[in-house]
Amino acid sequence: MESNREEAVRCLSIAQKHLSAANYSSARKFAQKSISLFETPEAIRLLASINSAEAAGGPAAASSSSTSSGAEAHPSASGSTHRRTNGSAASGGSGTAGGMGGEQREYTPEQQEVVRRVRACKVTEYYEILAVKRECEDGEIKKAYRKLALALHPDKNGAPGADEAFKLVSKAFQVLSDPQKRSIYDRSGSDPEDRSSGMASAPSAFRSFNGGGGFEGELSPEDLFNMFFGGGGPQFANGGFGGGFGPTVFTTSFGPGGFRTTRMGGGTPRQQQQQGNAEPRSMFIQLLPLIILFAFSILSALPNLFTTPPVPDPLFAWTPTSTYTTERHTGGLGVQFFVDANEIMRHPVIGAELARDGIDWRKLTAERNPAKAGPALTKFERVVDNTYTQKLYTECQAGTDRKMRLKEAEIGVFGIGTDWAKVEKISKEPIPSCDELRALGLLRS
Template structure:
């Protein structure tokens, strides 16, 4: 399909990268994936090259194994007399059992689960998670409860690696998605106060002088107590006033407006002087936005700008950068690690989204093939749905995530 062409080209680039690094098996795997997505002539030509490299590598390994077997057989019968120790029983040690109990006893104290302090950095969190994930992975640890301990370790990493979830955990737990928007109440109340104050003027518009006093003298909604001080500019000088709350304050505003109307209104330069602080604040916000560089450092897909492919050091995730703009980042090891960590985070998020779509698609197919209460079940379609390929869910396991959890 034409829609898979970009993904096929990306897989072919990854295959060539693996081939240049001597990883011929991975190169062959990605080449086949490229052809399955969208067959192209360059991919077919490269497939033959990758298959030959894999075959030559296998011949070299087999010749090496044959020479090792011949040397071991000539060394005497003592080495072959050792009985086989393989067993179908899953074995575990007392230390593994003790370690599992220690993890499970931590509960929801995720710092204790990962054996970290509260002041730990992101690098320390990632390092501790990798170490514990290898130690408690069900393929490595067969002790009772190892699977639950592994899930708890993954949960701890998910929370502590997310700044918002970590902040909520530090504050005493809670779900970030259940946080209300109550923090905006105070601001909304303040603006409602201004609105009602305007209504107290008899429906007239608020003058620039009144607006200045509201923002910088405290005339908004009675939130500043029974009274407040402000300065009213009148010509070259200014006169201090004490505003009262409630009806007294509204009467004072009306008296000031009547006085201005009798004096022929407020001069234009005085109005400009009064709103000047607001204009300065607005200009500062606008300029700070113009000088902020929000250009992304990488892209997960090739474009005309992001044309150079790179691979992360940790999990060999491909990403694309602007060659000229990325030189400064490449020269700093710390900045490069930060960018590649973000690449892997975005990659995993994309895989999680794709995995969820795959699981929903499989569930839909299973329900469609199951019929109604088992009546009219299509066994062929049901088995086909069970064997549906879950590429994203399988790929995400490389990062220590269990999509079934």
């Protein structure tokens, strides 16, 4: 489509830069992206040049050196060119001090110490690589990366291993600056890329920094460096770091092309106004399920608002205490229990019923049925009977299980050498709770 032409041209320009730096894989990737967006003869010819250059063994490195003299080189491209030139010279055998060929790269003891410290860390010790604490804020991570990236960039630091140290720092920043990846890393302690295959990643031609502090897609160490210090890397908005996408996105490229500005997104003021008018309605639609759920909760609770809560039964005990001194017996099973007579007479239901019948438990003896019990007292005594029988069932089951364990322990596995008289004695041991249940007719013999 014609709308993709501008982006295709941008990808083609990036591919040319990678080709000049002898980075054939990246050059091929951007060339293919350019063709997929908008096919042009230039992109097809460039893709063929990339394939032939890679097959020939690196003539593009020489062309990179010749083109760099005509115009100011891109920072990341020049770093790649120097590294490639040194490697090529070393393979050619024309070495200088230290066995390295080509241009001598200078460095200071301080730069060498930074390289040594970073490379001494494990590849997944991201906090140690950036020299920050695990609980540090995003701003501290960005500040640490700025400092280390300037100290380790191959264009500024010629110490052995500076390239690898720079990549370690860039990888650490790429993980810790992304809240989701940082959370995964804090939990697992391993590279989150191994566990985030389901995360959405943008195409390489659209790598960008979002306003939430994370990176969409994958970024190379050169791209990260360029985001902080300028260059032809990813696009960033509003001329600031982490500012989010705005109406204008600036991409910079050094050389004959100068600065290039591309407008994308943002929308017109009228569109923004329409979006602002639609926001309240959209918010209401999003909250509608919660509103309905809240309304149903209120409606379901309405019946309870107009009903009287049940009155709890009086407390009682099976043995007399300083509080429960009044002895009574139920009218059903005749179970003995003890209550606080004052509490019974103050009870809003049972006490009112007894007062209506002219009965005062505070003046009664331990007779079983001093008078005919009313409905409320009958219900209370039924609760006492049920509680008592449940207690007996629990004790009876526990006693039966105990006898079974004793018999099994005495008999053993095969019964060899068993004292059967002792087994018989265990079987005949009485269980008082079971005997009482039989007396009440609640348990068969």
